[in-house]
Amino acid sequence: MTPRDKALFAALFLFLPVIAVGFDWALGTTLLALVVLLAVAWFITLRSLARRRQSPDYELETITMSHFAEKVRWCLDVLGVEYRENTWIGTLGAFYLGRTVPKLSFQTGAVRSSIGNSAEILRYLWGANSDDPAAAFLAPSEERAALEKQIDRAGVSLQIWVYYHILDDKAVALRSWGADDERVPAWQRFMIRLLFPVQRFLIRKSFRINDSSYQRSCHFIDEFLADIDTRVSDGRKSILGDAEPNYTDYAFAAIMGLWLQPQHYGGELGFRSHIEDAMRPRDMQNDIARWREDHPKAVAFVESLYADRLIREAQQA
Numbered sequence: 001m002t003p004r005d006k007a008l009f010a011a012l013f014l015f016l017p018v019i020a021v022g023f024d025w026a027l028g029t030t031l032l033a034l035v036v037l038l039a040v041a042w043f044i045t046l047r048s049l050a051r052r053r054q055s056p057d058y059e060l061e062t063i064t065m066s067h068f069a070e071k072v073r074w075c076l077d078v079l080g081v082e083y084r085e086n087t088w089i090g091t092l093g094a095f096y097l098g099r100t101v102p103k104l105s106f107q108t109g110a111v112r113s114s115i116g117n118s119a120e121i122l123r124y125l126w127g128a129n130s131d132d133p134a135a136a137f138l139a140p141s142e143e144r145a146a147l148e149k150q151i152d153r154a155g156v157s158l159q160i161w162v163y164y165h166i167l168d169d170k171a172v173a174l175r176s177w178g179a180d181d182e183r184v185p186a187w188q189r190f191m192i193r194l195l196f197p198v199q200r201f202l203i204r205k206s207f208r209i210n211d212s213s214y215q216r217s218c219h220f221i222d223e224f225l226a227d228i229d230t231r232v233s234d235g236r237k238s239i240l241g242d243a244e245p246n247y248t249d250y251a252f253a254a255i256m257g258l259w260l261q262p263q264h265y266g267g268e269l270g271f272r273s274h275i276e277d278a279m280r281p282r283d284m285q286n287d288i289a290r291w292r293e294d295h296p297k298a299v300a301f302v303e304s305l306y307a308d309r310l311i312r313e314a315q316q317a
């Protein structure tokens with residue numbers, strides 16, 4: 001069963017009592033409806049087992065705008081494997097299904113397995129492809145793992161930074177969550193508009209969005225950018241000084257892409273709901289201008305990786 005099927009069935013099971021009461025069904029009719037639902041769910045499970053060979057190697061579950069999904073997407077692109085992207089609306093999956101994105105699914109023997117959390121996904125991709133020379137950029141080391149931790153922490157700080165700025169602007173928040181993204185199923189785009197106040201409340205609470213968390217996040221991002229700015233100021237191709245970029249460089253660019261919004265953000269399959277500069281709240285624009293000005297080498301590093309990505313994808317097309 002695909003995640004979408006699972007969500008649909010979960011909703012149907014959840015609403016069955018309401019439907020039964022609404023239509024004044026007798027107990028027998030309600031039980032019959034329940035049996036039919038279970039039978040259909042079973043049929044879909046069997047069918048998906050039989051059809052497993054038709055699935056692409058990898059399926060990546062994402063939302064419209066996710067820098068952690070971008071990190072994995074970029075590595076899949078560099079690895080050169082085939083994958084399909086399933087784009088969900090932002091926040092619904094997290095708060096109603098308890099899953100985060102990115103989530104990667106793949107065939108393991110007779111079953112399809114999946115794994116969440118970008119760092120673990122990259123470790124899996126390395127483990128599964130380590131005999132392929134094209135996967136060398138994914139090889140982990142102590143130094144890379146330490147840098148990745150910092151990058152991911154900056155990713156969380158950026159989530160707080162984004163939400164601090166956009167939650168009071170419904171149009172921008174809805175667009176960031178994918179309300180205008182045609183790849184997202186229409187029912188999810190409808191639900192996010194309906195549930196907007198609830199989602200906003202849940203996000204505020206779970207990320208503890210307030211003045212001091214915003215200040216702390218900005219401080220961390222600033223310090224981290226300053227550190228990277230110094231490291232790459234000698235024109236190196238990789239933050240850790242390797243001859244070629246590795247996964248930590250793509251991860252850094254992907255995570256910082258959230259605020260830099262390079263033209264090619266999301267690569268071939270990613271972000272399609274651009275937020276124009278002028279649409280961003282004024283204070284957000286000010287932070288961006290300040291980071292750009294204070295950390296020009298780090299910004300140039302990200303932009304050059306995105307430019308290379310564009311060239312590489314044009315060559316592959």
Ligand SMILES: N[C@@H](CCC(=O)N[C@@H](CS)C(=O)NCC(=O)O)C(=O)O
Nearest residue numbers: 066068090091093094100101117118
């Ligand atoms: N540590 C996780 C963080 C993932 C995360 O926070 N993802 C956000 C999007 S950037 C998410 O899942 N949001 C849930 C949703 O919007 O449904 C990772 O590295 O994958």
